Amino acid sequence: MSLIVHHLNNSRSQRILWLLEEIGAPYEIQFYDRDPATNLAPPELIAVHPLGKSPVIEDDGRVITESGAITEYLCERHGGGALVPERGSDDHISHLEWLHFAEGSAMTPILLRIYTARLGEAAAPIEPRISQQLDSHFAYMESRVGENGHFIGDSLSAADIMLSFPAEIAIMQGMAPRYPKLAAFVNACHVRPAWQRAREKGGAYYGY
Numbered sequence: 752m753s754l755i756v757h758h759l760n761n762s763r764s765q766r767i768l769w770l771l772e773e774i775g776a777p778y779e780i781q782f783y784d785r786d787p788a789t790n791l792a793p794p795e796l797i798a799v800h801p802l803g804k805s806p807v808i809e810d811d812g813r814v815i816t817e818s819g820a821i822t823e824y825l826c827e828r829h830g831g832g833a834l835v836p837e838r839g840s841d842d843h844i845s846h847l848e849w850l851h852f853a854e855g856s857a858m859t860p861i862l863l864r865i866y867t868a869r870l871g872e873a874a875a876p877i878e879p880r881i882s883q884q885l886d887s888h889f890a891y892m893e894s895r896v897g898e899n900g901h902f903i904g905d906s907l908s909a910a911d912i913m914l915s916f917p918a919e920i921a922i923m924q925g926m927a928p929r930y931p932k933l934a935a936f937v938n939a940c941h942v943r944p945a946w947q948r949a950r951e952k953g954g955a956y957y958g959y
């Protein structure tokens with residue numbers, strides 16, 4: 752099999768497994784476990800790519816990193832037109848925006864919160880700004896979940912899959928009461944048979 756996903760437990764690469772299950776592309780998984788003390792990826796992943804982060808895929812020997820790039824690549828090369836609005840349409844532009852919002856915008860305040868939480872009181876001067884940014888990003892997402900529970904159009908898109916990760920973090924941080932549409936979005940992702948197959952194959956994924 753030529754398509755390999757280098758998969759770290761409890762990580763963003765779970766959504767790449769989900770994407771592959773949705774488009775029905777055959778793949779194999781190479782598993783990596785986080786260090787129990789540091790929570791970092793093991794050094795074996797650095798042998799695959801210098802950043803040592805997951806997801807990384809290999810397709811016919813070509814190594815590809817970055818969830819957004821991997822998602823676009825897989826949809827184009829293996830998706831047969833599924834999960835992406837028609838190129839040239841307004842929805843396609845929205846799709847690009849949301850697909851890249853997930854890593855390019857939403858993850859910034861999330862990661863700042865995770866890292867500064869380790870600083871205790873020393874983080875107090877920047878905490879209000881981080882909270883404000885978390886709120887504005889999650890509120891923006893909440894306001895754009897459509898009537899059918901998707902970010903673009905009436906059906907699941909690759910952008911929904913990308914956005915599932917920051918949305919899951921919002922819910923894990925106890926924000927479901929504040930963002931009920933995001934909570935419903937996450938639940939709807941998790942009941943999909945493809946999500947469940949990916950969860951089974953990928954192993955532990957936070958509390959989900």
Ligand SMILES: N[C@@H](CCC(=O)N[C@@H](CS)C(=O)NCC(=O)O)C(=O)O
Pocket residue numbers: 759761762763764790791792793803804805806816817818819854
């Ligand atoms: N923007 C990158 C982020 C990759 C990333 O930070 N992955 C995390 C997993 S969620 C990781 O590998 N962490 C382990 C480490 O940094 O050692 C992407 O979306 O692919």
